[in-house]
Amino acid sequence: MSALLLAGIGELVTCDGSGPDRLGIMRDVAVVVDAGRIAWIGPDAAAPTCDTRRDLAGRSVIPGFVDSHTHLVFAGDRSAEFAARMTGVPYDGGGIATTVAATRGADDETLRALLASRASEARRQGTTTLEIKSGYGLDVRTEQRLLRLASEITSETTFLGAHVVPAGVQRDDYLALVMGEMVATCAPYARWIDVFCEPGSAHAFDEDESRAVLQAGMAVGLLPRVHGNQLGPGPGVRLAVEVGAAGVDHCTYVSDADIDALASAPETVATLLPGVEFSTRSPYPDARRLLDAGVQIALASDCNPGTCYSSSMPLMIALAVREMGLTPAEALLAATVGSAQSLRRSDIGRIEVGGPADLTMLEAPSYVHLAYRPGVPIASAIEPEGEQTR
Numbered sequence: 001m002s003a004l005l006l007a008g009i010g011e012l013v014t015c016d017g018s019g020p021d022r023l024g025i026m027r028d029v030a031v032v033v034d035a036g037r038i039a040w041i042g043p044d045a046a047a048p049t050c051d052t053r054r055d056l057a058g059r060s061v062i063p064g065f066v067d068s069h070t071h072l073v074f075a076g077d078r079s080a081e082f083a084a085r086m087t088g089v090p091y092d093g094g095g096i097a098t099t100v101a102a103t104r105g106a107d108d109e110t111l112r113a114l115l116a117s118r119a120s121e122a123r124r125q126g127t128t129t130l131e132i133k134s135g136y137g138l139d140v141r142t143e144q145r146l147l148r149l150a151s152e153i154t155s156e157t158t159f160l161g162a163h164v165v166p167a168g169v170q171r172d173d174y175l176a177l178v179m180g181e182m183v184a185t186c187a188p189y190a191r192w193i194d195v196f197c198e199p200g201s202a203h204a205f206d207e208d209e210s211r212a213v214l215q216a217g218m219a220v221g222l223l224p225r226v227h228g229n230q231l232g233p234g235p236g237v238r239l240a241v242e243v244g245a246a247g248v249d250h251c252t253y254v255s256d257a258d259i260d261a262l263a264s265a266p267e268t269v270a271t272l273l274p275g276v277e278f279s280t281r282s283p284y285p286d287a288r289r290l291l292d293a294g295v296q297i298a299l300a301s302d303c304n305p306g307t308c309y310s311s312s313m314p315l316m317i318a319l320a321v322r323e324m325g326l327t328p329a330e331a332l333l334a335a336t337v338g339s340a341q342s343l344r345r346s347d348i349g350r351i352e353v354g355g356p357a358d359l360t361m362l363e364a365p366s367y368v369h370l371a372y373r374p375g376v377p378i379a380s381a382i383e384p385e386g387e388q389t390r
């Protein structure tokens with residue numbers, strides 16, 4: 001593979017923790033990419049000669065976004081549910097059954113094509129790492145199928161058999177299946193185990209059920225993460241801390257005790273998903289309270305057909321800044337290193353020599369434009385070889 005010189009970078013935001021706002025900004029630099037890794041970073045004027053040279057003409061380059069929470073493998077359409085919600089029908093998770101029926105009925109080729117199209121859409125908006133959950137199969141065969149397909153495009157796969165209890169199955173029977181045959185069959189294709197812990201919902205799981213599901217996953221080598229405190233106050237955050245989960249995601253309704261628990265457990269990242277609040281008309285999480293208490297936060301899309309059908313990390317950053325009071329720097333860090341931390345990854349979410357060439361280019365001179373120009377497609381992942389798709 002031939003080396004690629006990215007010259008004329010006006011602003012390189014390394015997110016390495018140094019300098020003002022911990023952004024590690026370098027100006028007027030060049031980057032050499034070789035064999036998928038960053039081989040050199042230095043002053044533009046001192047850049048070496050490479051086989052291919054691309055002039056970025058003063059644009060900003062940032063780490064590729066790490067989207068640590070998505071549900072990208074599914075079939076079917078729930079736009080009517082969204083339209084109804086906009087007239088006041090609340091979200092309660094009941095629509096998941098619609099997606100489960102459509103997904104079970106779709107063959108591998110159909111699901112693979114849908115997944116590829118959504119992954120490519122995310123990449124064209126600057127995302128270079130995707131976490132992908134199962135959870136729309138809810139039977140042994142389909143859950144395994146969804147994880148097999150997801151594992152074709154990412155190593156960050158999550159078994160979410162405990163999404164909801166499927167129609168026609170007794171709750172206790174379903175939990176026994178999830179914690180027995182289903183987790184055993186899915187574990188070879190998954191890195192993580194997740195559960196929708198929401199005792200107030202008729203569809204999801206309470207604290208004891210959620211703990212048992214997480215422990216069953218951990219017993220076969222999966223690492224825990226939790227959907228918690230989305231629809232109301234609840235035990236999700238504290239359960240995540242108790243089991244040492246890498247992330248507790250949503251955190252829309254958190255108490256002082258939840259915040260204290262997170263502040264004393266830096267290994268558990270609070271992942272905020274503001275696209276969900278946008279698409280369900282829920283209140284936004286109190287991100288400032290979390291940050292001011294010293295809690296590590298991440299930003300992710302939660303791209304799914306029910307609560308947020310958007311894979312746009314720039315939109316999540318714009319919402320975090322406009323609606324949750326984050327500075328543009330805090331939002332960018334949450335969408336890169338913060339999100340990487342919630343996947344227990346230190347190799348992604350930052351730009352450094354020797355690291356993967358996961359780079360995103362902005363049609364802008366500064367990362368601040370991510371929030372300043374909402375809805376404008378300024379971010380795209382840099383393709384190490386061949387033509388830029390945009």
Ligand code: NIG
Nearest residue numbers: 096196227302304305306307
């Ligand atoms: O993260 N809360 C649970 N699961 C998804 C939504 C699933 C759906 O409605 O299809 C979420 O919001």
Ligand code: FE
Nearest residue numbers: 069071227302
């Ligand atoms: Fe989710």
